[in-house]
Structures are given as C-alpha cells and as structure tokens.
Amino acid sequence: MASYVADLLSDTLTRPTDGMREAMARADVGDDVFGEDPTVRALEERVAGMLGHEAALFTPTGSMANQLGLRLHVPPGQELVSDRLAHVVRAELGAAAVFSGITSRTWSAPRGLLDPAEAMSLVTTGVGPYQVETALLVVENTHNFGGGTVQPLPAIREVRAATREVGVAMHLDGARLWNAHVASGVSLENYGREFDTVSVCLSKGLGAPVGSVLVGSAERMAEARIWRKRYGGGMRQVGVLAAAGTYALDHHVERLAEDHARAKRFAEACAEVAPAVVDTTTVETNIVVLDVGAVGLSSAAFVEGLAAHRVRAYAVGPAAVRLVWHLDVDDAGTDAAVTAAREVLTAR
Template sequence: MKPIDFRSDTVTKPTAAMRRAIAEAEVGDDVYGEDPTVLRLEAKVAERLGLEAALFVPSGTQANQLAIGAHCRQGDEVLTEAGSHILHYEGGAVPALWGVQPQPLPGEWGVLTPEVVAAAVREDNIHNPRTRLLSLENTHNRGGGAVWSVERFAQVVKVARDAGLAVHLDGARLFNAEVAAGVPASSWAKLTDTTAVCFSKGLGAPVGSALVGRADLIREARRLRKRLGGGMRQAGILAAAALYGLEHHVERLAEDHANARRLAAGLAEVPGVKVDVKRVETNMVFAEFARPARDMVPLLSTQGVLTNPAGGPHTVRLVTHLDVSAADIDEAVARVRRALK
C-alpha cells in the first residue's frame, strides 16, 4: 500500500528538474559572500518581496530567530498571536537565545485585531519589559492555513508603528497566501521590517528559508547567523533548489489548495468526521473525529494515511503538497472511511 503523506508540506522530495538544478549549480563560499547561486537567490527573493536585502538560511526557525535577535535586546518583549509558530514550534528559542519575553495575544484563526495589539503594548515604565517587536504569521499554521487580508494586516501594522514597534512576518507559507489571495507576496512583506519565507514547504526544496528586510537588519542577521552556526559554505547546492522552487513552483500552489478543498469536501461526507469546509483557504485541512487525535493518527496510519494531531484534542491536520495528487485525495478519503469502519 502506497502511503499518502499529509503530515506536512515539508515531506516533499525534489522533482527531477529540481535535482538537475542542484547538480548543475554554480557554487562558491557563501560565508565569504562568494556563492553566485546564493547571491542570485537572495537578490531575487528580496526583489519579489519588495524589501532591500535577503539572507539564505537553513530553516524557517532560524530565519524567525535571527529576526528576533536583530530587532530585540535582552529584557525586551515580542507580541505574537497565541498559536504562533515562534511560540509552539521553535524549541523555546525566543527566551533561550535572546532573553526576550513573548506575550501571546488572542486571535481568530491566527489573525489579530488592531485593538488587541494596541492594548498589549506596555507603558514605558521601569517595571515593564520594553515592547519592541510585533511578530505576525501568514499563512497561519495553527490557524488552519488562514490568510491575512492585506487590509487587516495593514491596520495591525499601523498600530504597531504608531507604538514605535518593529514588525516581523513569519511568512513560511507566504506564497500560499499570495496564490490564495491573488495579490503579490510583497503586499504584506513591504509593510514589515523583516519577513521570513520558506522554500522547503510548498515550493518543494529539500532545505532552506530566507530572511528578507532592511539592509541594516540583514547585515546584523548575517552576524547572528554565524554565531548560531548557520554560515554554510558551498550553499549554492541548496540555494539552487530554492531558486528553482521560487521560479517554477509558486503558481502550482493553486493545485494544492484545490486538493485541500477536495479533501475537505470528501472527509465531510464520511460519518464521524467534521470538517468546516469554508475554513480551508490554502493547503491545510483540520478534521475533527469522535475519537481523540492521539488514537486517530495511528489508526489512519494503518491505512497508509499519514497525519499529525493539531489544535483540539480530537483534531487531525492534513496538509496537501506537490507529492499528493487529486487521485491520492480520493484514495485517502476512501481509506479514512475504511479506517472508521
């Protein structure tokens, strides 16, 4: 039985064309700033996001943490939505690496309101940490792949600016937002000081993210990357895959979104499964089962449907990607039906 892997869009494998790009990559020593493929990738992603400069890094976690380290100092505070990636999936790095205090804010499907952000900014008082940074996430992972509207994003950013805060965007799946909303990724990114994007999710590269932003912040992030051991040498081997994904795999994200809607609609017809089909905006489906997720995940795996628990105790997350076809979607729905019988 062929496994159908919905655990994440990080499980994708490089396509044949991407492998050729890797094999043919022109390389140099990136720590010396001499890798031409890395330089080409950094220039292209900065231009695409409407920001000044970019830094190629091994992971999305490192991109986010470099941004926090560049923006904040010990004792500062970062505001972020309560379900954000930097709070839940980065190993406690915010306080551990930078001595920065996160303040989680309540959102709806990961999206904040201007009022919530305004109320969270601390007064200038010796008893308080300095509220220094607002970190947002688009699309929002624990929000089911929810997309921020550009209008709401701009409103929230304005509140942060009025309070003197810097703004970072965890845009690991920002190109999913671009395709879903039908507007350029720069519509969000150009409103920020720094934005992180990931190449190893929907774009299908095996490794890599970029931190993009103001030139002075990217220079500081480069120093911090070295401190964290993220300075790679002939990194063009990896950057070539990221560059190929950026040039060839953005538009095809629409297929993943269509497959997610197909999957949601199919699962909604299975007795014992609840799916809010209207909430499927990009490539994630959150399905609620009668049994706990900790039981459902291994049960589904016996039928070759690989998933992860997410959100509530009965919620399972399924993520579509370039290695899952429409035919796989139909087969997965049939397998879930069999598992529940």
C-alpha cells in the first residue's frame, strides 16, 4: 500500500483508533439475527432517539441502509425523485431498480443544494395509469458529490410541507448528517424529524470501520429487518462493530469541526494562488472540490502532481478534484496538502 502524508481520497479510509479497538474488544455480544446483541440494540435505540424516531436498524453499509429505506416507501413500478448528483441514483449501482423495481427521475441542483421548487416540479401524483407515480423524494445531507454541501433546514421544511400535502414520503441519506449538524448547529433531531426514514453512516467521518443505521417508525423498521435478512445483511455477534459505532458517537462527533476547519484552510490557501479554482464560501464541511480546469489543468494531471508529493485526491470529473478531510489527517498532513496543491496549481 502506498504511503501518503495526507490521504484525502475519502473519509471512509479511517482506521479504528486504539480507544475504539479497546471498546470493540470489550463489547458484550449476542446473536443479532435473534435480536439478542445488547450492544447493537443499545446503539439502535440511541441513534433512533438522536434523530427523533421510534426505532432503528444497524446495517453493514450506508448503501444497504438507503436501499432498505427506499423499498419501504416505493412499490415496484413507482418512482423516487432526487437531485441528479445524489448517491442513491449515482453510486449505488442501480440497486433501487435491481432490488425493488423502482424507477428514478432527477432534478438538477448546483452543488447538490436543495431547491424546493425545482424538487417539487418533478413530483407527480394522482396520474392514474398514464404516468409513473412519485412515491418518495430523497434528500442527501451533507451532499457528497455536491462538495459537502449543508442543506438549509427551511428548504427541507418547505419540501416536507409540500410532499405531505400530496402524500409523498421523504428519505434522508444522512451518511454525513453529523457533519451537517456540527457545521450548522441544527440538532440531529430537527433534521431527522422532517423525514420518514433516515440513514446515517458511522464509517465515514466518525471513523468506525463498518456500520450504518436506518431509522424510522417501529413498524417500518420491523419490515426493514425482514428485508435486511433477505438481502443477506443479518449479522450475528455484530456488537463488536456496533461498539465501534458507539465509541464514535461518544468521541468523534464534535471533533468533525476540526476536519471542517482544515478543509477550509486548504481551500483558502489554494484560492490565494489560484482564485478561480475554488469559491471558499462553498466549503462548508470536510469536502473540497477544486475546479482545476480553471487554471488549465486536467483532474488527472492535478491528482498525479499531488501524488508526487505523497498526497492523494480523487478526480471526480475531467476537471474536478475532490479532497476529503477525516480523522486520520492532522494539521501536518493539511500543511503538506497545501504545499503540494499550491505548487501544482502554480507550476505552469
């Protein structure tokens, strides 16, 4: 494995800390398929409470949590609507169609930012046998491919009021809802209760090795539990992983502010030498997207240039590069990334 001074490819790269490993080793466990793992049950109860919901379900991945959520709301042949950069339509490999017979339509959203009128313009209900019926609207917060964008609560509330009127459900892909909460100060519960189901990931900025949680009503979670087993996601003594998630909730939520500050510092340092590559006001959380095309570079050339300095980033388009801060990138790593990026941006 290559060794990087700053590995900014993704916040999924984190390795469990010593404290987390100790918590995992000490975890009280049981067979979770029989509902007998006390550590999993405690985690589910805690996360449901944090998000203002009745019940929760621990899943191996964020994709599974999302896909269980989607199928609860959308009968086969009906549709979900989301923005065109949403993870559920762009990066879950057609799972909604393959597993649940769901079709999808998408609206355009610069930086993934929720525009209530744009979102609602797609919602189609009461159209008889002539058009596809919309059953679900999906929001992602923060928005990954949008660049870590935080969705404003008033916009979410406006869409919630409108969907409620026409009987359309709402699912929140909150893989990085923790980042939105820390950046905006909006409570997790205030975000959570605007949605029928919410998925959150423990394995991204929070630093757990595995694990996501889906929350919703007790009835919906009972149904999701059946489908999780059907998908092969029923796990046995999985309290060892839930313990990592619990540790992350205890120790790694508030510190996300450090990741946000480092990402901002990096973006500001890039903008100093190449103002066109990033609008620093758009850097709200732990993700920075640079438009290196603005200085005549391809994303491949920029990523390669950084790699020569042992800094890793991700080309997300021909001219767009994404860099993500997390638990395993400190101030020294951020300094190294700044030096490397400034050199590559100005070496022409």
